[in-house]
Structure formats: structure tokens, C-alpha cells
Amino acid sequence: MLQPASFTSRIGGYTPTFLTSDMSTLSEYSIQDFYKYYIDKGNRARAAEHATRPSLKQFSEAFKGCWQQLVSVFLVFFVTLAVFPAVLAGTTPNGKGEPWNSAIPRELYPGITVFLNFNLMAAIGSTTANFVQFPGPKLLIYPVAARLLFIPYFMLCNYNVEDRIMPVWFKNEWFFILGNVLMAFTSGYFSSLAMMYAPRVVQSSYAKTAGMAGALFLITGIMCGVAFVPVITAMVNNIG
Structure with missing residues (x-):
């Protein structure tokens, strides 16, 4: 050995x-x-x-040509991450001190009404954008800006019921579920449209730069949306 x-x-x-x-x-x-x-x-x-990395001047020119699409990308992900998953997962079908009143068991409620619902509808929205492109590049920013209303909408649902002071307007769980359906679908649909439109509306020489700018605004929207969650919670708990 x-x-x-x-x-x-x-x-x-x-x-x-x-x-x-x-x-x-x-x-x-x-x-x-x-x-x-x-x-x-x-x-x-x-x-x-x-050598082909865009200069600051190229980035500026690309931004001038597709700023509406870039702002749309930012707003879509800002709104989505401001409410998903933290606010949505913290929403229940019952008010403070009330018994559980949903047909979905408590332990399965966030998984079904929030995560499954959102992921399914966002995927459908993204797929739909491959076949239907409406509205066009010049009008996309308007429905995207309207999505900002989802933030106060979900604030007025049964979010953080134990500590909230803000009154609840939408007590029925179907307001919450259907609101999530619409929010998720528009998140996938409008984000796909904005990312598709950005390279199209600029000169071909700036298309790559526009795509890179879209990715930058996407990440910025995500970060700002996540950072806004404590603001939402503070407003719900302190504004009556």
C-alpha cells in the first residue's frame, strides 16, 4: 500500500x-x-x-428620437414593481378583525391571486404584443401614464389591514384579483411594445443605442419601483 x-x-x-x-x-x-x-x-x-460603444452624443441623439418609448419603459416597470409583489402579497380578502372570507385557503391565497395570476397574465400580455401593436409609438405613453392609477387603486384595497389608517374603498376580493389581472397584462403588453418601438423610431445608426437605453430605463424603473414600496406603506399607515 x-x-x-x-x-x-x-x-x-x-x-x-x-x-x-x-x-x-x-x-x-x-x-x-x-x-x-x-x-x-x-x-x-x-x-x-x-470602438462601437455609443458615445454620450450618440446616446443623447438616440434619447431625443425615442424619449417617449424610454419614459414608457420606465413607467411600466416603476408601477409594476411598486405594487408587485410586496403590496399585492400583503393584500387580503378580509378587513381587520374579520374572519377569512375567501374560497381560496389562506396559505394558497398569495400564490394563486398574486404570483400565478401576475406571471400568467404578464406572459399573455408579452405574447399578445407580437401580434397586436396598439397604440402606436406616438400614443403609447398615454395609456402607460394612466397605469400610475394602479398605485392608489391597490392602496385602497385591503393592503396591510392590521396597521393601515387609510380607509378601504375596494373591500371585495374581486376588485383586487381583477385589478391584478389588468395590471399584469398591461405590464407585459406595454413593456414589450415600448422595447419594440424604441429602436424603430430612431435612425438605423442609433437603433443599437436605443436598445441599450431601453435596458437602462428598464433597470432604473425596477429600482425606483422597489424603492417606492416603503412610501406606499407609509401613506397607507399614516393618511386617514
Whole structure:
């Protein structure tokens, strides 16, 4: 049987041999023509990629051409993330001190009415945008801006019933469920339209920059929406 000391010494003896062999192999590759060719090709590709990155001026020109679509992207994701999932998951079918009055069990209620509902309808909305593009690029911002009403709408449902001071206007759970259906569908639909329109409404030379700007406004909308959740909770708990 191989003893530990013997095993260690053998490994120590093999290691320099392996390293020497590897270094020799790399040295041989480095002087071969095909190695130099592909290394140079990779360097040129990286240099070209760096050269095609949009400048601040290009970004500014792209923004001028598609600012409505970029603002639409921001607003869609701001509204969506302001209420989903935190506000929606914190909404119940009953008021404070009332018994559970939904046919859906308490432990399944958020999963069905919030997450399943939202993901399904958002997917349907995104798919619908592939077949129906309405409204057009110039009018899209108006229904997108109207989605801001979803924020006070869900604030007036049974959100945070234990601590809220703000009165509840929409007590029936179907107001909440159907509101989530409409919010989720328009989230998927309008966000897809805005991202599709942005590269189309600018000059072809700015299309790539417009797409990158759309991604930037998408991320910004998500971050601002998430950051707005505590503001919603504070208003619900302090405005009566």
C-alpha cells in the first residue's frame, strides 16, 4: 500500500515535470501561425467592440428620437414593481378583525391571486404584443401614464389591514384579483411594445443605442419601483 509520505513525495516530484511540460506546450503553440492568427483575430474583435460603444452624443441623439418609448419603459416597470409583489402579497380578502372570507385557503391565497395570476397574465400580455401593436409609438405613453392609477387603486384595497389608517374603498376580493389581472397584462403588453418601438423610431445608426437605453430605463424603473414600496406603506399607515 502506498504510504502517505511516499504519496506526497511522488506528487511533489511529478508537479515540476507537469509544469515544465505545460510550459513547453504553450511555448510551441505561441509560435505557430494559427495560434497567432486567432489571438490577433480576438484582439481585433475586442477592439472593434470597444470602438462601437455609443458615445454620450450618440446616446443623447438616440434619447431625443425615442424619449417617449424610454419614459414608457420606465413607467411600466416603476408601477409594476411598486405594487408587485410586496403590496399585492400583503393584500387580503378580509378587513381587520374579520374572519377569512375567501374560497381560496389562506396559505394558497398569495400564490394563486398574486404570483400565478401576475406571471400568467404578464406572459399573455408579452405574447399578445407580437401580434397586436396598439397604440402606436406616438400614443403609447398615454395609456402607460394612466397605469400610475394602479398605485392608489391597490392602496385602497385591503393592503396591510392590521396597521393601515387609510380607509378601504375596494373591500371585495374581486376588485383586487381583477385589478391584478389588468395590471399584469398591461405590464407585459406595454413593456414589450415600448422595447419594440424604441429602436424603430430612431435612425438605423442609433437603433443599437436605443436598445441599450431601453435596458437602462428598464433597470432604473425596477429600482425606483422597489424603492417606492416603503412610501406606499407609509401613506397607507399614516393618511386617514
